[in-house]
Amino acid sequence: MESRNFRLDTEWNVIHYPEKPNGFGILVVGDERHFVNNSTSFWTQNEGKRSVLNTWKGEGYTVFYSNLYGKHWGSEKAVDLAMRLCSHIMRNEILNNSFHVVAEGMGTLVALKLLENSGIRIRSLALINPIFSLSGHLEQEKENKFFYKKLVAELETAYETEIKQLLARIDSEGNSPPFNHETPVKIIHVLSGNRAYKQSNNLKSLSLQWEKEKLPVSISYVLPEKKLQLGSQITHFFAKHERVL
Structure with a gap:
């Protein structure tokens, strides 16, 4: 079975299974165009996202995500559903109970609230063009x-x-996001459009603060034509934080 679509509350969710599991899971929290329905999702329909997803699966990661009520903008009910999804996966799949999180754009607003929740064990956090x-x-x-x-x-x-x-x-x-000294964070900023360049200026000022506080946060700037490399960049980052189970 390559994937399984299922419902929690009113929302569709999907889990993608690798051919050779490495025992680690990735929760994906998508941006504005993200969606999941009963048979497909943005991550399987969009060519770029599908390439990244296949890279993760090829490295053995089990990938899961939810529709999260569409354009949720970090709402409380979206955060609650993301937590329920994580609990469901941990109960029903054979995975390390400390998982990785990838969040893009507004998905960062949910990921940061999960980071603050003591009931969720996040191994590492990768953020793509984050909205803080x-x-x-x-x-x-x-x-x-x-x-x-x-x-x-x-x-x-x-x-x-x-x-x-x-x-x-x-x-x-x-x-300023609630990063801590225990959870490594990788921020990937794709430089496309005026909005992205404005956000990069904000990111530079925040990075000085993180450096001062000695937080485990690294930043990469990527040109649009290099976006297909995101999958391997993220798996390389994840692998560095899997030595301690």
């Missing part, structure tokens, strides 16, 4: 009225509240 805070992302999107209006509508749907109430909740959050 909702307030920072909203501020950046204000420059384009169309995208800002679209984002506000998505946030109200995801958090099931009006934007004014949500802003009051997130205004106090910082732009």
